[in-house]
Amino acid sequence: MSNGEIVIDPAFEGPAGSAHGGYTCGTLAPYLSADAEITLRAPVPLGTALKLAPYDGGLALHDGPAVVAEGSSTRLADGAPEPPAFAEALAATASFAGLRSHPYPRCLGCGTGRTDAVALRLFPGPLGGRDLVAAVWYPGRDATAGGLIRPEFAWAALDCPGGWAAVRFGRVDRPAVLGRMAARLLEPIAAQSAHIVVGWLAGVSGRKLTAGSALYSRDGVLQGFSRQTWITVAEPGTRS
Structure with missing residues (x-):
């Protein structure tokens, strides 16, 4: 790749x-071949010119001299679960924990404090009898182009359900932030009036939580999936 901005x-x-992790990863993904994996090294600033440059066979995103993200190519295995029915996913949103208390109410993906057209308003709640959270996504006009879901919005939709699943099923009592994300989109993704997204916990190691998520059409056709690493926010006064 050549240098860019x-x-x-x-x-x-x-x-x-700071920038939404999934959206940022999805913005960088087209610069990489195969399945892209993006590591977020620091909060990515908003409204700032960031420099893209080749790095170690992949890419690096610079905020001045600081590297805020790195990207490389990988290959994901399809571990997506059987999707819930649309009615099940819709019902799950009523139990979204963020409706009671949300650490990031302005979040593009799951923020409860936003009603603007850009916001995804994904509210992933637990599915009865399954270790999954699920949400219904109604893509807005900004999320589509030519009747297709824009890839960076698909990445954004895959982000938050994994984080909420990691915190819930990892029994974590503090917020977490996205540290790394890899995804595969089964393109082209035709835009529908509604899609289903699910998230699940894959493992816990100290403050590190691994999770997955998957995007489906309204009738349960798999459209994309991701692998994620989340980092629990440290207690005030403790070492990170």
Whole structure:
């Protein structure tokens, strides 16, 4: 790849004051071959010119001299579960933990404090009898182009369900932030009035949580899946 520049618009916020992890990863993914895997080294600033440059066979994203993200190519195995029925996913949203208390209410993906057209408003709640969270996604106009889901929005939709699953099933009592994400989109993804997204916990190691997520059409056709690493926010006064 050649050197380039990207700017993440402030509308694509995740944790307060920084870019949404999934959207950022999805913005970088087209610069890589195969399944892209992006590691977020630091909060990615909003509204700032960031420099893209080749790095170790992949890419690096620089904020001035600091590297805020790195990307490489990988290969994902399909571990997506059997999807819930649309009615089950819709019912699960009523039990979304963020409706009671949300650490990042301005989050592009799952923020409860946003009603603007860009926001995904994905509210993943637990599915009865399964170790999954599920949500229904109604893609807005900004998420589509030519009747297809824009890839960076598909990555964004795959982000938050994995995080909420990791925190819930990992029995974590603090928020977590995305540290790494790899995804495969089974393109082209035809935009529908509604899609289903699920997330699950894959493992826990200290403050590190591994998770997965999958995107389906309304009638349960798999459209993409991801592998994620989340980092639990440290207690105040403790070493990170």
